[in-house]
């Protein structure tokens with residue numbers, strides 16, 4: 001297999017892709033014969049490129065690089081080609097290099113094209129892969145692409161149309177790194193391996209579902225991208241919607257990529273679309289002001305380097321969604337995500353109905369609802385909030401039954417995903433249908449923001465977002481957990 005990596009000198013390659021490949025190599029999960037052909041604009045010799053790969057392993061690999069011989073064997077597989085992505089002629093030379101190496105090292109003609117470059121290059125690269133003959137292999141060809149997939153519904157559809165001239169849907173692996181997180185991959189197992197949960201996973205027992213992805217970081221030098229994207233495109237259209245699909249999907253008859261993606265698609269098809277005039281009733285749009293995060297003073301968004309002081313970009317979104325199918329009719333799904341919030345936490349909270357409270361209101365006055373909490377990041381685990389009698393005072397009070405996953409040596413999201421793509425398993429990649437349906441839900445929100453139909457609420461850095469976000473749940477008699 002030849003792993004053709006566009007963007008080989010970039011940040012993602014250095015932080016995620018090389019360490020992931022190295023860990024797969026150590027665990028013997030890469031094909032016996034493989035070669036990585038890295039592509040960038042910079043001028044580098046193979047040796048200089050290999051040194052960069054080595055440096056990335058020392059800095060970012062989850063395994064210590066203490067076996068020098070193994071490390072040497074691994075980096076020997078890396079070759080570098082300087083190529084301007086938009087220059088069609090350069091791809092002929094790239095084909096020659098790939099073919100030469102395939103022959104010399106008897107590598108099977110399986111080619112993985114990984115586009116770790118800005119999205120405006122996706123189209124030209126795929127076009128040139130086809131035109132140069134790189135895509136005409138005797139084995140398989142696959143494409144891994146990073147987000148963002150389009151800027152809105154129309155641009156996503158156009159991009160997909162162009163990619164699908166070169167790659168069939170089953171050859172395209174759209175990375176959403178949230179789908180590579182072990183606890184997200186565990187969601188379906190939690191349901192199918194636990195009949196007790198499975199039988200409760202519907203509107204008869206569940207009062208609401210809350211999905212939070214809060215971050216403490218601010219812009220991290222990415223103003224150029226983020227100020228145009230906002231939380232709505234950066235997190236909601238992709239990661240939050242994937243978490244929603246994974247939570248709301250019904251158990252498929254078989255655990256296969258096709259069936260799971262089919263169930264996710266059904267969720268998206270049942271998602272109630274909003275008219276842009278309804279957006280303000282269901283979506284809260286926020287931007288952080290100055291404040292304190294982890295006991296340190298931080299500046300507000302408008303003072304961040306690279307951000308115009310008139311920017312109305314959203315750094316926080318919360319929203320109420322409805323999945324109009326037989327399982328979820330009447331159950332609100334709430335999502336919230338933002339930068340510069342009080343804590344770094346991604347979690348899914350299922351709040352169960354509490355019919356007994358009506359009957360025993362006096363006895364159960366100190367109790368809480370039953371909650372199932374799936375901690376995705378940075379902690380991984382599951383908690384169940386039950387009510388139990390406190391032997392000290394005889395009161396019935398909430399208690400938490402906790403399971404914390406052992407994170408030692410758990411593969412990182414990119415490792416799991418690259419391994420799946422190499423095996424041809426697309427279960428945890430975003431299918432085009434999911435991406436398109438997700439943009440369909442997001443599109444009226446983009447338009448409402450554009451036309452200023454939704455007030456921009458300022459929140460203090462270090463808080464859990466604007467008050468309006470709490471009000472959204474309060475209207476329905478709930479609160480964020």
Ligand SMILES: NC(=O)C1=CN([C@@H]2O[C@H](COP(=O)(O)OP(=O)(O)OC[C@H]3O[C@@H](n4cnc5c(N)ncnc54)[C@H](OP(=O)(O)O)[C@@H]3O)[C@@H](O)[C@H]2O)C=CC1
Pocket residue numbers: 006007008009010011012013015039040041042083084085086115116117118119146147148
């Ligand atoms: N970094 C991250 O953590 C994440 C990134 N992503 C996505 O991954 C992709 C890559 O991001 P990132 O690595 O951060 O980007 P960088 O800006 O760090 O790297 C961009 C890469 O593209 C190469 N490049 C740019 N223009 C050309 C050109 N004309 N011809 C050839 N090569 C070119 C650069 O080469 P050179 O250095 O030689 O100029 C470099 O290797 C983006 O789509 C981003 O949205 C997604 C999630 C997280």
Ligand SMILES: O=C1O[C@H](COP(=O)(O)O)[C@@H](O)[C@H](O)[C@H]1O
Pocket residue numbers: 215234235346377
């Ligand atoms: O894709 C992105 O995700 C990160 C958050 O990822 P996590 O794994 O740390 O939860 C976010 O910071 C970034 O803005 C976004 O592009």
